[in-house]
Amino acid sequence: MASKGLAIAAAIIIIIIIIGAAAYYMTQKPAPTTTTTTSSSASSTSTSSSTTTSAAPSKPVLTGNFEKDVIAIGKYLESKGIHTVKFTVWATGDPNSVMRMYGLYEAAYKINQIWEKNGINVKIVMNKFWESSFKKLYDEFTSAVPQGTNGDFFVNSYIYIANLASQGYILDINSYVEKYWDSVFKDFYTPIMEAAKYKGHYYGVPQDTEARPIYVRKDVAACMGWDISNLAQLVKEGKFTWHDMYKKAEEAVSKGCAKWGLIHRKGSAHPDLIQFIFAYGGKLYDEKTGKLVLDVPAVYKWFMTEYVFAQHKLLPKDMMSWDWAQQIHPTVVNDCKGSPTGCTLFFIGGTWHWTEWQTKAYYYDPSTKKQRPLTPEEEVKKFYYTLFPAGDPGDKPVTLSQPFMWMIAENAGKDNPNYDQLKDVYHELAFLMVVGASDPEINAIHSVISGHVPVRKAAAALLKNETWINDLINMKLNLSPDVKQAIEPIVKKTASKINIQFLANVSYMLEYTHLAPSHPLYPKLAGFFADAINKVLMGEMTPKDAVNYLIQKIKADPQLSANVEIVGSIPSGWSFP
């Protein structure tokens, strides 16, 4: 019996070995080659042939002249038998920020046009991946790079530059930027350009920036009998502080003018709530030591401010778990009476919300009992905006910017033929695409349709150009058909003179802006801030306990402890409001 079983087993093993060997042979056998001569079609994907008759072009080196560099790279790639270059962009943001993807599509279109005009048979083909959460996209990117499945372009917040650069996941573009300094990057606003640096080298190119205004509901203020016409000036001068914010919020709720005094973001403390630290005169980074800072007095004051708001039911205790689409936005935009959510006097928002409210159906229209977007005119009627006020008298008002960056993956171009030999050329081409996407017109379009602030002066100038504005509104700009089609619905809803005026009105806020530190461990510290403020809002911890909790969390992790300075102590004799 046993010998019979053995024979069957041996037979099956032999069969498996034969099948395995056959499969191995099949996989090793080279695929049939398709000898293709150079196609006249620009979209040909042939890579196996080259019909170079004249001397092969030498390896291109960037000169700072966009068209010249594009032609040189095109000719070089063509001489190597490359006729199609594939790039993928991974981008993130609010629904109106699609130019973070299409900016690169537009750049590819312009480069393709240059090549076609010069008889170069190479074409860039773009792919895209969009993720609404910038943190999630970052997580996906860091997991994908080691596997080589990442996008070639990564458009995300500058706060990730430090970590991505230190891990070697994104390209050091310092030498490229230097070449294009005079022709392109000199025009960028210096603080925003500086945010693209890590250890003195550029690892990204600014794509947009923004301010985070406090939105004040005009109808609620009118109901309270509060004249807010001079509020922005008072805030600017530091004469209206968070203590006054509390008094007004309390008045709005007690008079029955609003359900809430204050509403802010959910989920994380970075970036919106970090403004409190700066508003209370604190800091997050020590330039001298290069370490993060836990500024105890400022953090305590932040926690106490929110604690008092929440304890007095002016701010929801469960604010950090509110739903953006179902709770936060509706509460901010809805009428105070007749809407299911009620309303708020203040909202810690961002400039991009201005256009988001015009494209997403957050507003509950009591007359139709349906949700719809607001019109620009309705927004002007509803909202006043100002800087984030100073914490205490004597402190300064602030705002916080989180510039988004075009970053190039260290393996950009990996999906193209002969990557190992042509790596540098693909990198240069990727950089030229970023240069193309930094075109003032693309930057200005993005600003108008997404409510972000331009990163370069030439784009800001376009926003003051009546002819250009009319061309945008009427979609007469010279854009690629694909991009035109993709952004037309957003342009129709958002490209208005009111919105452009809004951008002009908030641009002064950048003079007061702060940036969160570009440090590899900052995201970890910001995560602790989020947990701590949630506990404070929920009443699980007092502000003092929460600060001690933060200190304990930092000290418990040797890595963080070595990178964070804990400065100051809980202020005595300070009270809020």
Added chain:
Amino acid sequence: MKIGRKLTLLFFLGPALFIVVLFYIVPLFLSIYISFTPMTDWNINRYLTQFIGLQNYERLIHIMMYDPDMRAVIITTAVFIAVTLAINVFGGLLLALATYFMDEKLSLAYQGLWLLPRMTPVAVYSLLWYYFFHSSGIGLLNAILMRLHLISHPIALGLDPKYLPWGAWFIIIFVNGLVGVSYGMIIFYSAFKSIPKELIIAARVDGASTSRIIRHILLPLTKWHFTFITVWQMLSLLTSFAQIFLLVEWRVVDSTWGQTWALYVFRTAFTTVKDQGLAAAASTFLSIIGIALGLVALKALGYKKMILEPKGDI
């Protein structure tokens, strides 16, 4: 044992052994290996060959000693496993008994209903409970309780310090228990069904009540299954985190009292700084605890006795 028999055994066990080695043993050793490297952000090229000795373990012990959340993580893990395990095993057993004595068609429909949570994708399933337990008026539970005038304001069951840690524990145990209970139900039910009908009929003829049939026939004959489900579910719960992660991430459940050790490992490895070296050290601890608990459970449930060759007449 003869070589031929050994080869036969190897042949039949081979595929299963291969899968176990490839998907269980190799990852376990890989994880242990990573715990001796400074791996972060999955930077394999840079860190895979850097050996840092016991640094990650030293860091982990330091964190366990001084991090204010770690005590809660350990207690939550113990409570979560103990209570959910009891629900999964005894709940599954009760459901199996109930469906066993039901009409066949009704029984299948009833079982199908209990299987729904298991068939629903994790994200969708978690989203359902997110909207059910949400701390505001959009939460279904709050809406129902307010409609019934049992509460005047929405309650944040998983977040409000008034209800912590019980509220957070209740949500994570409830959500996981509802998925796990169907597993026990299916195994026990099929075990009951495999018992010869004659035994039950004979007992009935002799006047045995349902409870006596359960106590003296059904339960004794399904000891194996009881052992299997207990050990299997315990080890599964020790490493499960998917639903909990989403509920914590969406802030329906408190991040301190809703965090189990497995979730701590996941968050350390995959969120913010992505400290895979440290996470691997933490997961090695989890593996050791899992192996120890598994062995203790097998011993306590008389596994050795069960696998002895029958001593009766042949």
